[in-house]
Amino acid sequence: MREIAFCFVILLAGYVDADCSPAKDPSKIAIAGGSITELVYVLNRDSQIIAVDTTSNYPEQTSSLPSIGYVRNLSAEGILSLKPTLILGEHDMGPPQVMKQIEKVQVEVKKIEERQSAVGIIEKFECIAKILNVPASETEYLKENLLTYVTKLEEIRRVGTARPRVALILSFIDGSPILAGNTTSGDGVLKMIGATNVFSDIEGWKPATRESLLSRNPDYLVITERGLKAQGGMAGIEKNPALRLTSAVKDGNVYALDGMALLGFGPRTLETAIVLSEKLK
Amino acid sequence: MREKTLEAPRSLSLEFAGKSRRENLVLVMLAFVLFFVGALALSSGAVPLSIGALIDGSAKGLEITIFSEIRAPRVILSGLVGASLAAAGAVLQGLFRNPLADPGLIGVSSGAALGAVSMIVFGSALDLPDWIAIYSMPLAAIIGAMGVTFFLYTFSNYYGHFSVVTVLLVGIAINALASVGIGAFQYLSDDAQLRSLVFWMMGSFGRADWITVMPAASIMLVSILVLVRQSTQLDRLQLGEAEAFHLGINVKKLKRLVILVSAGAVGAGVALSGIIGFVGLVVPHLVRLLFGVSHRILIPGSALLGACLMISADLVSRIVIIPSELPVGLVTSALGAPFFLWLIARARV
Numbered sequence: 094m095r096e097i098a099f100c101f102v103i104l105l106a107g108y109v110d111a112d113c114s115p116a117k118d119p120s121k122i123a124i125a126g127g128s129i130t131e132l133v134y135v136l137n138r139d140s141q142i143i144a145v146d147t148t149s150n151y152p153e154q155t156s157s158l159p160s161i162g163y164v165r166n167l168s169a170e171g172i173l174s175l176k177p178t179l180i181l182g183e184h185d186m187g188p189p190q191v192m193k194q195i196e197k198v199q200v201e202v203k204k205i206e207e208r209q210s211a212v213g214i215i216e217k218f219e220c221i222a223k224i225l226n227v228p229a230s231e232t233e234y235l236k237e238n239l240l241t242y243v244t245k246l247e248e249i250r251r252v253g254t255a256r257p258r259v260a261l262i263l264s265f266i267d268g269s270p271i272l273a274g275n276t277t278s279g280d281g282v283l284k285m286i287g288a289t290n291v292f293s294d295i296e297g298w299k300p301a302t303r304e305s306l307l308s309r310n311p312d313y314l315v316i317t318e319r320g321l322k323a324q325g326g327m328a329g330i331e332k333n334p335a336l337r338l339t340s341a342v343k344d345g346n347v348y349a350l351d352g353m354a355l356l357g358f359g360p361r362t363l364e365t366a367i368v369l370s371e372k373l374k
Numbered sequence: 375m376r377e378k379t380l381e382a383p384r385s386l387s388l389e390f391a392g393k394s395r396r397e398n399l400v401l402v403m404l405a406f407v408l409f410f411v412g413a414l415a416l417s418s419g420a421v422p423l424s425i426g427a428l429i430d431g432s433a434k435g436l437e438i439t440i441f442s443e444i445r446a447p448r449v450i451l452s453g454l455v456g457a458s459l460a461a462a463g464a465v466l467q468g469l470f471r472n473p474l475a476d477p478g479l480i481g482v483s484s485g486a487a488l489g490a491v492s493m494i495v496f497g498s499a500l501d502l503p504d505w506i507a508i509y510s511m512p513l514a515a516i517i518g519a520m521g522v523t524f525f526l527y528t529f530s531n532y533y534g535h536f537s538v539v540t541v542l543l544v545g546i547a548i549n550a551l552a553s554v555g556i557g558a559f560q561y562l563s564d565d566a567q568l569r570s571l572v573f574w575m576m577g578s579f580g581r582a583d584w585i586t587v588m589p590a591a592s593i594m595l596v597s598i599l600v601l602v603r604q605s606t607q608l609d610r611l612q613l614g615e616a617e618a619f620h621l622g623i624n625v626k627k628l629k630r631l632v633i634l635v636s637a638g639a640v641g642a643g644v645a646l647s648g649i650i651g652f653v654g655l656v657v658p659h660l661v662r663l664l665f666g667v668s669h670r671i672l673i674p675g676s677a678l679l680g681a682c683l684m685i686s687a688d689l690v691s692r693i694v695i696i697p698s699e700l701p702v703g704l705v706t707s708a709l710g711a712p713f714f715l716w717l718i719a720r721a722r723v
Binding site for chain 1 (some may be wrong): 421422439443563564565569578582583692695696698
């Protein structure tokens with residue numbers, strides 16, 4: 094009896110983990126999560142999107158859609174007023190109390206799992222395609238397309254023997270850089286291209302001290318475009334006390350990329366990761 | 375009125391004898407305003423609803439659910455939090471005889487924040503059963519608020535004979551310590567927790583839910599009533615602690631009661647809504663400028679006006695950028711501050 098119950102739990106857990114079953118009615122979708130929005134555009138189902146959150150800023154056209162706020166700070170009544178038939182969200186959409194309020198009104202809500210790897214992006218793509226009932230005839234070609242990037246990334250990882258030592262900077266607080274530690278999307282991207290994250294021993298996005306940056310001395314710095322702009326461009330980086338003495342800045346190996354494209358773990362992350370790996374050669 | 379109080383002790387006691395007609399009128403008027411603000415808030419929002427349809431039964435299932443599960447708990451919570459903050463502010467200003475006192479000062483808000491933040495960061499690691507997990511954050515916030523207030527009380531009682539100055543200074547120190555704790559939790563939190571934490575600190579009534587609102591509402595309601603009952607004693611305290619003592623007031627007991635009850639009211643509210651500034655400090659001053667300084671009108675008046683202001687602020691935050699929402703703390707300050715300035719200019723205080 095206990096074994097049966099156990100199996101049931103496993104089955105249930107498996108089911109919940111991969112809830113990619115087709116939605117009852119995907120005709121009017123509200124999306125909370127930039128990578129999901131991008132994937133729905135890739136699947137050519139953008140005409141079904143009725144609203145997006147503030148992290149969905151790509152492609153351009155999304156800016157004309159009503160905004161339901163930030164993915165982790167949604168408003169129940171606001172979303173429901175748009176009468177969506179389906180709410181698609183990133184694994185961290187919330188707050189949980191608001192999600193519970195929405196459930197009470199019996200609008201279908203699907204949370205898409207996130208694994209921060211190249212294969213994870215393909216899984217996300219397949220999951221959304223299933224939920225939106227996109228026929229295989231349409232997805233096959235698109236998937237092929239994405240898979241070529243994945244293969245390319247695998248090759249980059251295999252061929253690259255000299256693993257570049259990189260620090261990835263999200264933004265700055267009072268001039269000190271916020272760095273990608275372990276379990277962050279930034280760390281995921283660096284793993285994807287076989288680079289070494291010099292801050293992989295810290296957990297999450299953390300501010301780094303000048304000394305820790307000097308002692309790890311990364312050969313490359315990767316910065317989000319927004320972060321670079323906030324510091325006053327490359328000139329600002331060269332003056333930044335925490336960064337200017339690193340090998341990366343001395344040798345001019347500082348690269349800026351669009352934050353959402355690099356770290357969003359949507360389809361663009363695959364392309365951007367390849368672009369990044371070229372730069373780190 | 376003023377001449378009467380100056381006459382003789384006999385008329386002084388007359389002043390305390392009960393509410394004047396004018397005071398009753400003001401409170402009834404405020405109650406009416408609260409009723410209309412509440413009705414307006416219940417009937418407006420992102421989803422168009424008609425109260426009439428809800429009453430005569432012609433409303434659809436979706437509308438009923440939105441009204442009863444989303445909007446109603448939200449309006450009730452915002453009203454009670456506004457009332458608690460304002461009543462606690464009024465009482466604490468009276469107790470400390472300091473116009474700048476507010477619930478934040480005695481550490482209630484930061485204590486509650488510390489409790490809630492610890493739960494955001496460590497809650498998932500505790501692996502609590504579901505039925506407790508719903509209450510874990512509000513409970514932690516209340517424990518934080520009570521703990522900090524209790525510490526403030528015992529510390530200043532033991533080392534400083536619980537004088538007003540000690541309480542204020544210890545309050546400042548405790549607030550600083552609590553922000554150290556909050557900062558530490560922020561550092562320990564992962565990306566997702568950090569973002570929850572930031573939004574919790576901003577304050578919102580969007581998370582209102584009957585199962586958490588009901589217990590908090592009971593605590594707030596009882597606390598407000600207890601605070602209102604202290605008005606005569608607080609009026610006498612304005613004459614000075616020694617004078618109040620000679621008028622037969624147990625000053626120490628009054629202080630203890632008022633501080634702990636205020637902490638309960640504010641803690642229960644902050645636990646669900648997050649931190650919302652301005653209301654506790656400013657609403658009592660609004661009531662003083664508009665209706666007078668007697669605590670018999672100040673405390674209930676602040677509670678009613680605080681509820682009105684908070685419900686309207688939440689209404690504005692809900693409808694101004696549909697389908698998204700503004701942080702409610704932003705709205706309370708944006709609505710209240712200019713009005714407050716106008717009142718100061720007019721009254722030339």
